Amino acid sequence: MNMKSTKILVRIICFLLILMGGIGNVQAHAGLVDSSPKDGELLHHNPGQLSFAFTEVLEADLVEIHLYDWNGEEVKLERPKLQPGDASHVHVSLPPDLAEGTYTAIVSVVSEDGHPVEERLIFSLGQKSAHVAEPSQKQADPTYLILLRFLTQSILLVGGGLYLVACLAQRYGLPSFAQSLGRGRPIGWLLMFIGLTSLWFVYDASLPAASLTTALWQGNVSVLSQSPFAIMLLVSALLLLLLGVPGMITGWYVAVWLLLIVTQAFGGHAWGLSPLWLALLLRVLHVLSIALWLGALAYLLLHRSQAQRGNEAFKHFFLRLVAMAALVSLLTGILMLWVQTDLAKMLESWMIWNDLLVVKLVLVLLMLIVAYRQRNGWLGKHVLNEKRLRWEVVFGILAIFAGLWMSQMPYPG
Incomplete structure (x- = not known):
């Protein structure tokens, strides 16, 4: 040179x-900055919905929220919706007949850089369950994606x-x-x-x-x-x-x-x-x-x-x-x-x-x-x-x- x-x-x-x-x-992936209920919170009444706030604007078609009870079984939810005027907030309605116990909510989004991001939230309704099983949802294995990208x-x-x-x-x-x-x-x-x-x-x-x-x-x-x-x-x-x-x-x-x-x-x-x-x-x-x-x-x-x-x-x-x-x-x-x-x-x-x-x-x-x-x-x-x-x-x-x-x-x- x-x-x-x-x-x-x-x-x-x-x-x-x-x-x-x-x-x-700044965060290189979308990150969860707030939620309602909070992680680990014990609620005395059904809140009616789950709300999540992220560091980035989200695309409605690329957001998914799943809810699992203490036995690891999925509770059916409606499609999540973005908050009007603020697309970094997403919420989903809860069933009115939700039983007492501990629940795990898993929210999956796609960040601005295109990477899938998964956040978990655990809360209890009425009382905490003595035993909480892992959700039955299978996480995507990135191994094949990494190897294919490499090759x-x-x-x-x-x-x-x-x-x-x-x-x-x-x-x-x-x-x-x-x-x-x-x-x-x-x-x-x-x-x-x-x-x-x-x-x-x-x-x-x-x-x-x-x-x-x-x-x-x-x-x-x-x-x-x-x-x-x-x-x-x-x-x-x-x-x-x-x-x-x-x-x-x-x-x-x-x-x-x-x-x-x-x-x-x-x-x-x-x-x-x-x-x-x-x-x-x-x-x-x-x-x-x-x-x-x-x-x-x-x-x-x-x-x-x-x-x-x-x-x-x-x-x-x-x-x-x-x-x-x-x-x-x-x-x-x-x-x-x-x-x-x-x-x-x-x-x-x-x-x-x-x-x-x-x-x-x-x-x-x-x-x-x-x-x-x-x-x-x-x-x-x-x-x-x-x-x-x-x-x-x-x-x-x-x-x-x-x-x-x-x-x-x-x-x-």
Whole structure:
């Protein structure tokens, strides 16, 4: 990285730090701030309804409330309704003949960032039950969604980064994207399309109340717009179809690949943050830098023998590109952590999210260590170590997995 590029990057970072100086932390998922009755409250009379107040505006078709008695059996309720004039409040009527005992209310909503959120409230009517069974409702298992996101978006990011790097590497006499993958290109395209389609249905099944597939078929924009993740999947599928159009100029495919990579930044926690534009900008830069970093490593792994044959111009270009991508990835990751979390609360209450953060940081550190040793070997002995390249790619893929898992969980604070 030359001095001019370093100065520009430092100025951008300083600008972002100044902007973030006045940013307060907000919840990345919809959170319950008030309820009637209160959690654990003992009521002497039937309140007539359950009321919940959230930190965000809700969509009526994506709200679901279930009530269970002390035996874990469900009590039938009417459809919940939003409070007129304040869509962050939702209420549901209670049956007038509700028996005395302890009840568990479970309210499921979709937050502004498209993530399903579930809140529980326990209250008693007349008297507390001696024994309270777990509700019979089965919670959605996020495992399949996380694995599908990992597989699909890993292929997409590495493939997109590989294409962009291959376009640049052609200037130095190295193989193109088509020459690099050959018959693997249609297979990769098919895997991405199957992955996006499967993600849609798995995600749809995890949401309360309304079906996104039904909303899409009926053209219900208000329901679809409540989920940025669903919009991200639809746009990604459209871009993937455009990517499959044959015979277009190189600029067409470069633009579509760039849009496809950047689109992956719009399906996460950023939508619940303020200012929104800064949160999205950090995510776009983070995702794009990761794609370039891993795409560059994948390209070098495919053409290791050709790259180390005295091609000094490509060597210096590649090292500058990877250094810049690694630096931007690391810095935007730190800035995103600063914007999206309350660091004090994060340290006070240790969660699985914190463990994943530590794992991701260790993996990135290992990538940097391996990259530094690879750089020294390439510059000194003019030799690329294939084993180190493979490990660097593996560490990067695992870091993506940790990051995607974190994105499916509420941020601390």
